[in-house]
Amino acid sequence: MLSFLLTLAAISTTPSPTPTTAPVTASSSEIQKIREVVSQKVMEKLKQITAPATSKLGYVAKIIQVDSASISFETSGNTQNGTFGDDLTVIDLKRNKTKLENLKIGQDVLILGIKDNQANTFEIKRIVFTNPAEIDNQHTVVLGKIVDISRSSPIFSLIPLGNKNTQYQIKTDAKTQILTQEDSTLTSSDLKSGEKIIVILVPDPKMSKTYYAKKIINLSYAPPATPTPKDQ
């Protein structure tokens, strides 16, 4: 009885659990982040499910290690391994077939083969010696405002919207494609100072610090107003 009473007293003095967390209200940005993460996970799973058993792949790579049966190579900062297929072909820089023995550590190559996605193996069918400069894509896309246009030569100055401390000297010629947002064709005389444009340019090999515009999209272009005939 006494133990019952003491137990009763002990229970009554034990503090009951109190809610310690306030109700959490997730902000819209947090909800958006969660949605994006869930969406990514779903996409990854879908890719795994729908992924083919094998994939044909081509790696632009540098040889790290090579022997008579396999190769290790570095591509985009990662190291990959592959085994040579029975029908392996090796092509040199002059586009001639060459021997496997001519593969050297440090050689730039394009490695073509078939990846087994389940076994995670890569069987190499073709190795082509490459010059990295040939693969380079020198196009640069700049969104900016025209700050100065030369009327004596086809050159204008552009300041990027994202970096106002930079200025591009951009050259155009008859081959430069100049368009409106609606893909209507314009001429270089339609470009005005202060206009916002997207330029796809490449470095001009003839003039340092000057770029050549291959394509321009004029985001500010407004067609000249058609004069309205007056009522008489």
Add this chain to the structure above:
Amino acid sequence: MIKELIVTIALGSLLGFGITGGYFAIKKNSASNNNNLPTPTPIISQSPTISITQTNDTSQLSTQNHTLSIESPENNALFSVARITVKGQTSPKSHIIVTTSQKIFTTTSDSVGNFEIDIDLESGANLVKLESISTTDEQAKTEITVTYSTAKI
């Protein structure tokens, strides 16, 4: 008989003291618990701070939110045809510029941000650069390497 009476009185006293003691203990404990309850955070007083933070964050998020992703092709894919389709997602109504070493291709994303564009590959490896410019002048870019080869693989 007397012995039984004494035992009954003793038990009765114990029961009485026990119940009375228990009652006071419960009362005292509940009073102290009330004092220790966490103070609810006034939501109303926090609201202005949250809304200011969100306003500031919105501009930052809008920059971070302008993303560009490629659905297909996969990086390092190998094709036996020169013309391929590049599919991806970015902000709605963005200008999409795709370049290879030699050519430029442009399109615009649709009202939900999806885009699809046919491009022509050069023979061999191609570094394909994609750039997206949103309606609010934000830029996002990505790139993949794909190979065009007619050799039997």
